[in-house]
Amino acid sequence: MMVPPLSQRPVTDEDEEQFRAESAPRKYTLRRRWADYRAEVKARRPKGARARARAWLHVEPFYWGMRVVYVALFAGAVFAVYINGVAEGWWPAWGDKPTTAATPTPPINPTPSVSATASTEAAMSGGYQIGPDGVLVRPAEHAASTYTKPELPEEAKENTERGAELAAEHYLALEIYAWNTGDTQPFIDMSDSSSHFAESFTNAIEALYSNGWTYGNQLTITRVVSVAPVTDPKWNAQPNTIGVSFQVVSNDGITCAGQRIINKDYEYSSRITLFMTWKDERWVATQGSTEADSE
Numbered sequence: 001m002m003v004p005p006l007s008q009r010p011v012t013d014e015d016e017e018q019f020r021a022e023s024a025p026r027k028y029t030l031r032r033r034w035a036d037y038r039a040e041v042k043a044r045r046p047k048g049a050r051a052r053a054r055a056w057l058h059v060e061p062f063y064w065g066m067r068v069v070y071v072a073l074f075a076g077a078v079f080a081v082y083i084n085g086v087a088e089g090w091w092p093a094w095g096d097k098p099t100t101a102a103t104p105t106p107p108i109n110p111t112p113s114v115s116a117t118a119s120t121e122a123a124m125s126g127g128y129q130i131g132p133d134g135v136l137v138r139p140a141e142h143a144a145s146t147y148t149k150p151e152l153p154e155e156a157k158e159n160t161e162r163g164a165e166l167a168a169e170h171y172l173a174l175e176i177y178a179w180n181t182g183d184t185q186p187f188i189d190m191s192d193s194s195s196h197f198a199e200s201f202t203n204a205i206e207a208l209y210s211n212g213w214t215y216g217n218q219l220t221i222t223r224v225v226s227v228a229p230v231t232d233p234k235w236n237a238q239p240n241t242i243g244v245s246f247q248v249v250s251n252d253g254i255t256c257a258g259q260r261i262i263n264k265d266y267e268y269s270s271r272i273t274l275f276m277t278w279k280d281e282r283w284v285a286t287q288g289s290t291e292a293d294s295e
Contacts, residue, residue, distance in 0.1 A: 128261065135212060136256045142215035144181040150174055156283065164242035164276040165227045167283035171274060172219055172246070175201060179217040180253075182209035190285055192238075192277065197288030208255065216253025216265060223247035230275060238286055240278040247293070248272055269293035 128136035138144075150173040156166035167190075174187040184202050191198030208214060225245035230237040237243075248271070252264035275287040 128256075130259060134259070136259055136261065138213045138215070138256065142254075144183070144213075147177060147180045149183075149186060150177055159240075159278050161227050161229075161242055164278075164283055165224065165244050168244040168246070168274045168276050168285070169221060171276075171285045172221070172248075172272065176217055176219050178202075178205050180215055182206075182213065190283075192279075192284050192286040195286055195288065197274075198285060208257070211258050212256040214253055214255040216251065218251040218253065220249045221246045222249055222269075225271065235275075237275055238277045238279075241286065242276050242278075243273060244276055245271060245273040 128139075131137045150170060152170050153166050156163055156170055171187075171190050174190060178184045178187045178201070182205065184205050188198065188202060191202075223246070225247055227242065227244050230241045230243045235243075247269070249267050249269050251267050254265060255262040270293050271291045273289050273291075274285050276283045277286045278284075
């Protein structure tokens, strides 16, 4: 019987069904592969604990080398963690015994009594410590020693109107120095004994420092109003007197009177006039006055 070629052979329904089944892609997923692998491994695994141990020991040298490498890596990681813990103080080194210094103990603070608490509260007032004399202690950063005594300019030693002007500026600087330090002697030395202006300021400063202190006192000359000889008899000025008038801005700073703090840390304007008299080859302040600024 002669078999016709495939191109001439009629295709039946069974042939077509078989062709489709054989040519269709197989659905073999990763999950299926893993399940087959586990089933194969489980089927090859020896039965019983002794048989498994014998099988684990009797392996090829390559696998023994891999096991040694894994163990060495694990031991190295554990040792690294141990060394880091000792360095950071998480635990003591192996064999070290903790000493008393290595184990800090909390300080033992006895409970303050009522009298101790009361004395501590009484030693403070408004954030300032009360000194043994009953006056608030002056802050160290604003101590009198932090202020420098003004130096008289050389030109202020000349018998000229410019010399009188500079001497008057220096005189006001000595006044501010006296307020901030309590040292009134330089201010007194440049004042005439007949000056009521100097006497009033000196008495006020000395009275303040007998029971307190002040700091932050400032004065800035903003304008020289006039510099001229005083010749009018109505001023009752001494011979060789130059009148110097300044426009100034002042700040009285912080003042302590006993245990009371007075805050006058703000600026205000005024006009100060000084009579500077040339006596004994130097300028002396013989009179002075202060007027509130009307501008």
